[in-house]
Amino acid sequence: MSILSSPSKPLALIAGPTASGKSAIAVALAQRLAKAGRRGVVINADSAQVYADLRVLSARPSDDEMAGIEHRLFGAWDGEEACSAAAWAAQAKVEIADCHATGAVPILVGGTGLYLKVLLEGIAPIPPIDPAVRAMVRALPDDGAYKLLQIEDPLRAAELAPNDRQRIARALEVKRSTGVTLADWQIAKAGGIGEEVDLHPLVLLPDRTWLYHRCDQRFEAMLQAGAVAEVEALLARDLDPDLPVMRAIGVPEIARFLADELSRESVIAAGQQATRNYAKRQFTWFRRQVDEDWVRITFDAESENIDIGAYFASLLRE
Secondary structure, eight states, X not given: OOTTOOTTSEEEEEEOSTTSSHHHHHHHHHHHHHHTTOXXXXXXXXXXXXXXXXXXXXXXXXXXXXXXXXXXXXXXXXTTSOOOHHHHHHHHHHHHHHHHHXXXXXXXXXXXXXXXXXXXXXXXXXXXXXXXXXXXXXXXXXXXXXXXXXXXXXXXXXXXXXXXXXXXXXXXXHXXXXXXXXXXXXXXXXXOOTTTSEEEEEEEOOOHHHHHHHHHHHHHHHHHTTXXXXXXXXXXXXXXXXXXXXHSTXXXXXXXXXXXXXXXXXXXXXXXXXXXXXXXXXXXXXXXXSOTTSEEEOOOTTSOOOOHHHHTHHHHHO
């Protein structure tokens, strides 16, 4: 929490990997706030749950799971429109400000670290990339782009895996188009609200074996709950295959199943593996990228009931 933050603008944040129980904790916190005479509003910070098209595959909370607590930015974007971190952060700021104006406590919940980082720290004011530069960079072979980045921005190249094509291309096109490295642009970040709020963060880092088992169970449950029909409806829209909604976990795998390229057993295995891989990346991000003073908790199947009163004691006393 910054010394410049305001106790009149509390912001709870519950983050962690997929299937770690964030949504249930957010609702439980809102219920505890209600007992204290305050209104809690859950605000989505998950890049899949923002899409209206992905109710099942994003594990968006059901009406029963919401338990009468107001939820915002869930299913707020049509799949035809890519929801960037900047676009989400802009709308999240509006919802957070509205909560504060009405005396409510906003409760951010989600596992998309970039969304949270942009909201709290701001975003680099990078000018639009020259289309000719972008086309040239995107046409380079993977090894060619990486070799150029090693020459033009060696520090960024050292941070990236040689096969991380998307981030390599982004770093190279920024340097070539603006003459400034991505790291230097990021020093000039603007628009974050981290200094304006009284942040109460909680990062969930459960036992991985327990979490991966939950991931496996969840994907099977999604198939039983209508995920196949959800993907059929999405494919019928004939959207750009590069849109985030089309690349969400489960969509490519089920699309191959519908095209008779995968058996049901194979699509389950593929979807489960993709989910576990995503959870692993989230673990790494939240361990390395968040502030050291953010509260982190570990738990397993025997201790998954989180003590809301203990971890949010200061917020509940305000």
